[in-house]
Amino acid sequence: MSRKKARIGQMQILYQMDITKDYSLEHLAVFLENFDFADDEIIYIKKTLPQIISNMETIDEIISKHLEGWSINRLAKVDKEILRVAVYEFLFREDIPKEVSINEAIEISKEYGGKDSFKFINGILGSIYRNMVE
Known part of the structure; x- marks a missing residue:
């Protein structure tokens, strides 16, 4: 399984x-078919996506605490979803080292985000990470 490809799928859905504005899982099967x-990537996405959605309020609160002068709703949507996937992994996936989650989020943002998205993603996730280990 390519965990990176599964993360990209999570971000895209x-x-x-x-x-x-529809966070139901009704369209997941169609998305995965296309x-x-x-x-194993499909299994991973089907297992984790409901967990991300059910914990989105907590995930968004953590992201929001580390946005200086920004609200989560002002973020570029791709950046926001990349952050959500990474913070989900920070909080709920003990089998994934946080450094790996950060690196993968940066790599995905270089491919799918804006020109400087990777710097922004790195800064926010680094701040969250430092806060968690202190």
Whole structure:
């Protein structure tokens, strides 16, 4: 399984949900059918996406605490979803080192985010990480 590809899938379906303001899992099957995910990536996305959605308020609160002069609703949607996936991993995936989550989020933001998204993502996740280990 490519965990990176699964993270990209998580980000993409969360982006779609954010655009449509529909966080139900009704459209997940259609989404997964339209992209080339391996079976284990599909299993991972199906397992984790409901956890991300059910904990989104907590995830968003943590992100919001580290946004200086910004609200979470002002973030670029791609950046917001990348942050949500990474912070979910920080909080609920003990099997994934936080440094790996940060690195993967940065790499995904270089591919899907804006020109300087990776710097922003790195700064926010670094701040959250430092706060968690103190």
